[in-house]
Amino acid sequence: MQEATGPLKGLRVIELGVLLAGPFCGQLLGDMGAEVIKVEPPGQPDPLREWGQVKPDDKSLWFPVVGRNKKMITLNLRHEDGQNMLKDLVAKSDILVENFRPGTMEKWGLGYDVLKAINPGLIMVRISGYGQTGPNAKKAGYASVGEAFGGMRYVMGEPDRMPSRAGISLGDSLAATFGAMGALAALQHRNATGQGQMVDSAIYEACLSMMESLVPEYGVAGHIRERTGSFLPKIAPSNVYPASDGMMIIAANQDTVWRRLAEAMGRPELADDPKFKSHVPRGENQAEIDALISDWSRKLTQAEIADVCEAHGVPCGPIYTGKEMMDDPHYAARESITQVPHPHFGTIPMQNVFPKFSETPGNIRWSAPETGAHNEEIYGDLLGRSDDDLNALKESGTI
Structure with a gap:
């Protein structure tokens, strides 16, 4: 197993939540060298393990990318014992990433105020559809909804038909990227003061931030930007x-x-x-x-x-x-696509770590492990739980 080489080596991240926004934020931090511990409920693995348009031998080709560089543990946060074990992990960690609906962590007794009391230096990245405050905060908000609410969907596609979408989950990935960027800025503040903070990344606001002059165009000139297909109006050729x-x-x-x-x-x-x-x-x-x-x-x-x-x-x-990417000499020269060992496919090609660092380059140490693959390492070696304790926790459904 390769050692981390990126600039975040030595930082520990706890990743909660499922699907794309939280896990992609964790992937970005892990790519840059952080130790990322991904938590999945026992018996309820991240649905992203099953997602993907193409699944050779019924194996996901998406999860090996978003789950790379992560240590996988199981933990039931609905159990009091599970909540206490997460608190033990928080005490030894730097960043926690979650993308549950706002209020979920508080319902489990794991709100930021509780976790900050355990670890004042903790940085808690919270990714959601509408953010942690406001009248829409507790509404369900997937990427598509955030893209629409943030103005992005309205301007995507051809003018003579309903708005289109990109073939990827832009809203989730943008909110995750802003979450990772916010975590790094919060680390700088912590380095100066010793204090952590909460980073609130809303999908709709991540989309809104990309909307260029759309807001002042309406606010000042009353202009509503419309869909234009493959070009931007007045920008030619x-x-x-x-x-x-x-x-x-x-x-x-x-x-x-x-x-x-x-x-x-x-x-x-x-x-x-x-x-x-x-x-x-x-x-x-x-x-x-x-x-x-x-x-x-x-x-x-x-x-x-x-x-x-x-x-x-x-x-x-x-x-x-993808075909042209795999064949292009520029991609090859910059190692934009790399081959990563995989337990079923032998190796699997995937996009490399970006951006590139001249002195502390990030690296891909492994593709996504199986659910709970690192339970013994994290609970035994890191938290000091005995084999008997782990067996009892497993029997109770806590891990």
Whole structure:
């Protein structure tokens, strides 16, 4: 088993909750070197262990990613003994991550006030749909609901149909990322003062934070941003364009880059056309400029478009699936995808640790272990419980 190498080595994280937001936050911290102890109720493993569009041999290909670098224990937080054992863990930990509906931890006698009294330096990351306060706090809030409430869903998709969604759980992942970022900022505060704090990451607010100028556009100008499909209004040219064998992204919305694209197209005169010469008129004539580029691009292959754009310093690129990612030399050179040992598949490819650190690079020590795989290590070695105690706790359904 590999040793942690990341900048968070030496920190201990307790991960509670299920599905994506809490576990992804734990994954991020574990990738950066923290010891992450994931808690699952006995007999009720995280449903994410069964999720995924493709399950060879009925094995999840999602959970090995989100469960990597974690130590797995079982613990029933509805039992008093389980609550007391969590408190023992809190006393020896730095960060606790949970993504239950607000009020759940308090119902179990494990609210932040209780846990902070045990460990004043504890940082408690709480991820939920609507946050820990406000009239909606205790409502159920999955990623899709948070994306809608935070304004993201309304602007996603084509203008002539219902809002679309990304093919991933953006809201959960964004809230988890903000939770991890908040935990690291809280660590800096703790280093200065010795005091922990609560980090309240709401899915809808994580989405709201990504909405650029949407709020002042309405608040100042009364404008409601609408769905526009593959482009942003008034930002031209920047779109998906056809190739003879597929499609390419070309982004040339800066004046100097647009001039270079016009030269690459063999139409340098377009750069001086009053309709296209600067940012504002290009935005006003967006459909026309996109049509001109499409007429040029569809006669070329993806490789030919890439070559001519690169030669002229114009940003462009293909739209990748997993297949192209696995074959791409840039991915290989940066080790963006890595092979991780897996007990069933031998090895499993997955995205590597990001961002990259020059002095303390994060690493993937193992893929997701089985439920309860580290009970003896955590309860025996860390908390000092005897074998007899562990057997009794298991028989009582506590672990």
